[in-house]
Amino acid sequence: MSDTPLQRPSIFDDPEGYLQDFQRRTSAMRDKAQDLQQAMSEAKSTAVSDEGEVTVTVNVSGGLEDLQLDREVRHLHAETLRTLILDTYRRAAEQSGEQMDAVMERVLGADAETMSVYRDARQRYGG
Known part of the structure; x- marks a missing residue:
């Protein structure tokens, strides 16, 4: 350049x-x-719990789009199910953020000043 x-x-x-x-x-x-x-x-991201009991799909802003529960969840304790759902949701939301980072880089350019502002905001506000 x-x-x-x-x-x-x-x-x-x-x-x-x-x-x-x-x-x-x-x-x-x-x-x-x-x-x-x-x-x-x-942009949507889907995460599945380790044993496949819970599947969570979120949109680009981390909003819940879909939640699927395997039949086996009926045998889980409520607190265990809650933890599985939350952990799986967090993974999906993290993947969504990473996917959004890639989209922003592609559209703005990795070295663009706007990309730097975007990264700072994600870091500061936990996006």
């Missing part, structure tokens, strides 16, 4: 070039936003 900054047309020296560059950049931003929106709407 070059060390020289990208030269954009000046609105004063090249108003037509400036407008074309502006339209190109806004179009690229719109495309990225659409890609991100599509990826977020499709």
Whole structure:
């Protein structure tokens, strides 16, 4: 990558070039936003407990989408089942966060300043 900054047309020296560059950049931003929106709407993560009794699916924000319980859960103590569900949910939510990180990197670029802000927010707020 070059060390020289990208030269954009000046609105004063090249108003037509400036407008074309502006339209190109806004179009690229719109495309990225659409890609991100599509990826977020499709992103779901599923985790299964070690013995397969509990299956949890969450969306990109960690919201519960589906919970499936195997017939064998009828024989589990309530506290054991609660722990299985919560642990499985946490794994699914963690996977969802990792999946979202990958989507953000793909859309924004791993070295983009916006990606750095995103990573800081995830770290700070536990996303």
